Amino acid sequence: MLVLLPPSEGKASSGRGAPLKPESLSLPGLTAAREAVLTELVELCAGDEDKAREVLGLSEGLRGEVAKNAELRTAGARPAGEIYTGVLYDSLGLASLDTAAKRRAARSLLVFSGLWGAVRVTDRIPSYRCSMGVKLPGLGALGAHWRSPMASVLPEVAGGGLVLDLRSAAYAAAWKPKGEVAGRTASVRVLHAPTRKVVSHFNKATKGRIVRSLLTAGAEPKGPAELVEALRDLGYVVEAQAPAKSGQSWSLDVLVDEVH
DSSP states (O other): OOEEEOSSSSSOOOOSSOOOOOOGOOOOOGGGHHHHHEEEEHHHHOOHHHHHHHHHOOOOGGTTTHHHTTTTTTTTTHHHHBBBBHHHHHOOOGGGGGGGHHHHHHHHHEETTTTTEEEESEEEEOOOOOTTTOEEEEEEEEHHHHHHHHHHHHHHTTSSEEEEEEOOOHHHOOOOHHHHHTTTEEEEEETTTTTTTTOHHHHHHHHHHHHHHHHHHHHOOOSHHHHHHHHTTTTTTEEEEEOOOOOOOOOEEESSOOOO
């Protein structure tokens, strides 16, 4: 099982660990594309602060994020699972998983990123600010920048099993499963059952709990149909729509009564 996650907008501080080693990150086929983004982002943020803030879409209150980006090559690095915070990651609670569940998380979770493309939760990275929606002056839109390298690397990473896609739209645009990989991919929405509407906060929280439930239970569904059964066994209310034709993904709606 491969679980595709969005990053969090807010991030923990880099800490005092050893600096980033780009060549040590997982998915080495993304190294050149990562280096291109990293180089331009550091140069941008080391120059005109107001221009950098405009490009990154940062408010005046987030001015400090520009200086942080300028120091990415020398800042301390920590496991990505510690860097990413926010509602989904709070509900996932990686730090409190038991040893076996942590091993499953290290093997199955992949976090998408405007800067890194995608990383494992065990990859050591510094804290940064660069969303997939950013358009850098030199490289252009990051979503487009990542499509080609992702298309080369991700199908092999997906292997032959289930792909559980929990990404938001901006990050989903960087890689869309195709062909037979799409047929074993399940995209999930979380809906407030009485209104059947997506509510951002509990959408993220429920996705975090879903991943935690699967990791804790040691569930290893082989495909979308088995995932539906596993989630129902874990107490979730799931409506599933199988693809109408080959090359399309499954769509799962998880219904939640209470917003929390």
